[in-house]
Amino acid sequence: MSQLLRCPLCGSGFTDEDYCPQHGTLLVPDPDHSDGDTAMAGVTATGKTTPEEAPRERTLADFMSRLGLRRISYQTGAGDAEPHEPQDAVAELPDPLPAAMQEDGWRIDGPVRSGDGLDEWTVARDQADGPPLSGHYRRFRTGALTPDTLYRRLAANPAPHLARVWGYGTVDVRGARADFELTALPGGGRTLVHWCADSTASEQRAWHLLPRLVELLRVLAGEGLQPLTLEPAQLVLTDDDDLWLSTAGALGQGTTTADYHPEFERSALLPRRWTAPELVQQNLLGTNAAIFSLGQILAQAAWGQPCAHAEVQIGAVPFQALSDARLAHVLMGCLWPRPAERWALQDLIQAVCADTIAAMPAIPPWESLAPGASSTAFSLAGTAFWRLEKLLATAVMPNHWREATTRIGAILDWAEGTAWVGQAQLMRSALARGCSTEWVLTALAQTVLPSVPTTWRGLDLSDAEASRSLAGLAQRALRRHEADMETIRELFEADLRGAFVPVAPPS
Incomplete structure (x- = not known):
């Protein structure tokens, strides 16, 4: 059971403290609960500190430093009585105000x-x-x-x-x-x-x-x-x-x-x-x-x-x-x-x-500011783009397809300033080997945006775009439109191998 200690100034009792939290003074045993020894622990009859007090002195110094307190010593004359307070009393530091x-x-x-x-x-x-x-x-x-x-x-x-x-x-x-x-x-x-x-x-x-x-x-x-x-x-x-x-x-x-x-x-x-x-x-x-x-x-x-x-x-x-x-x-x-x-x-x-x-x-x-963005903007369809992903999502739309395929070279130049520089260089090599601008735009979009549709039907073409497509041409030829049948015959006899040269996959 812990011993009851009291503050000599305010009389408050504590069982788990060595010093009074309010005054910082050393607590003394309660006379009513002590074994008769009323002397302060660690202090001899002559007022000197015993060696066992050294750890407490360090604890007291830390305690007073935390509260902004300092120690003072009383000095008495030759015939003066010893002060009733302990010899190591405390007082507040000087006012912090200048x-x-x-x-x-x-x-x-x-x-x-x-x-x-x-x-x-x-x-x-x-x-x-x-x-x-x-x-x-x-x-x-x-x-x-x-x-x-x-x-x-x-x-x-x-x-x-x-x-x-x-x-x-x-x-x-x-x-x-x-x-x-x-x-x-x-x-x-x-x-x-x-x-x-x-x-x-x-x-x-x-x-x-x-x-x-x-x-x-x-x-x-x-x-x-x-x-x-x-x-x-x-x-x-x-x-x-x-x-x-x-x-x-x-x-x-x-x-x-x-x-x-x-x-x-x-x-x-x-x-x-x-x-x-x-x-x-x-x-x-x-x-x-x-x-x-x-x-x-x-x-x-x-x-x-x-x-x-x-x-x-x-x-x-x-x-x-x-x-x-x-x-x-x-x-x-x-x-x-x-x-x-x-x-x-x-x-x-x-x-x-x-x-x-x-x-x-x-x-x-x-x-x-996004990672992988270009330091300059690319303008397509009146809108400025800083990332290739957002540019291609707009470029493959039917109403922007013609502008995008026409400016595919400029798009690749700009893409070399983004995180997709490697793909831009591969697509430029494909153009040099004879691939069409439409193929390059679709291949680049498929790589950068895998969710982009791969067919014209998936692109959700308008009626006007569909009528100008090869599928629309074939449907009109089946209805025996002479001009459309002649166009189909010319396409059948034409050498289109240069537009569909296979591109080797990147190593």
């Missing part, structure tokens, strides 16, 4: 939340004519990404839709440099994380956020500010249903070219799944990096989670799962992995105001 912030009246008003290189406290400051002002004190262990000149400007002139900067600078954290900021929003609200948790993923939720996200970027751009990334934890939906950015730690100034920033390499302020690929992979900051983050937030609102970078890179995003084609169009413009073709802020503003897809800006060709 002295300048404390002089301005700010105080810690909540526990610390740590993670991903960021320590964050809720802070408050009393006001003479109202309730206390609430804010957030953040320490960036990997450094802030906002230039000091921009921080200085924001502290002097607050920007709309951005939390006010009350303080910024650098502090020393256990011998390491860390940047800090103290910001406060003008009113109440809740983060986008909590808002999404209280609602169900839907396309309506994405449409609710889209104009507010666009307005946030538009207002910040008007102030010459460019968020490097956006994530739900940084965005606050106010009581007025407006979106505000709660931190100024990852802001840049408006730029017209892509700039290289080595400080992006290991920054904790650029969460990978919310940040544009060029920032996390190449450390390049363009003009529309935040547009990708906006698209990820819309994906979170519509599907319940953002898209993986690997899915975006190969075009495997399930846009077809969205019932609203306009929302899918917006996501396709925002989530494009390359900044050159990704939508800009003006494109988003135009899309929000548009009622139809035709009125929206054009979207990049997502089919070109």
Whole structure:
């Protein structure tokens, strides 16, 4: 049976703890349940620690380090009595707020939340004519990404839709440099994380956020500010249903070219799944990096989670799962992995105001990202194709057959830039040996698309196409049409061996 131990400060009893979870003090045996030995385990009459206490000292150090506590020692005068408390008492670390912030009246008003290189406290400051002002004190262990000149400007002139900067600078954290900021929003609200948790993923939720996200970027751009990334934890939906950015730690100034920033390499302020690929992979900051983050937030609102970078890179995003084609169009413009073709802020503003897809800006060709796709498009029947599979599915249709057979050479040239380069070269050799363009098109389609029908009947020809076929010619000849019978006789006597040269199977 475990021995009952009590805290000398609060008197709480424990059977499976060595130290009080609230005060961190060493627990002592309960006098009512002990064997008469009331001395603390591991401490002699002289107050010195016995060798058996060494493991406990290490455990205590780990315990206090986890709670942010440090040990202090009492010093007594020559005639003073020994203190009643144990000689190794504990006290809280100095206030994490810088002295300048404390002089301005700010105080810690909540526990610390740590993670991903960021320590964050809720802070408050009393006001003479109202309730206390609430804010957030953040320490960036990997450094802030906002230039000091921009921080200085924001502290002097607050920007709309951005939390006010009350303080910024650098502090020393256990011998390491860390940047800090103290910001406060003008009113109440809740983060986008909590808002999404209280609602169900839907396309309506994405449409609710889209104009507010666009307005946030538009207002910040008007102030010459460019968020490097956006994530739900940084965005606050106010009581007025407006979106505000709660931190100024990852802001840049408006730029017209892509700039290289080595400080992006290991920054904790650029969460990978919310940040544009060029920032996390190449450390390049363009003009529309935040547009990708906006698209990820819309994906979170519509599907319940953002898209993986690997899915975006190969075009495997399930846009077809969205019932609203306009929302899918917006996501396709925002989530494009390359900044050159990704939508800009003006494109988003135009899309929000548009009622139809035709009125929206054009979207990049997502089919070109698929594995095996060509780097250039091939136009057939007025449609651009990036994959040979989709091109051939259209080419074998009766109304496109003549154009496809006429341009078979161009099709083979383009196919050599796809994953079917080997088949394209084999078909070119067949053409050189005398095979007809119709045979080459059918053979290529059979290889690439095994489900393509092999006969004209399987192609579901129209009446006009059937009347011009050999089967139609034979039927008319059987009805003793003289012109058709003469054509059949000429075909019978003609040497057609050059059009039906067998092609050796690929080795």
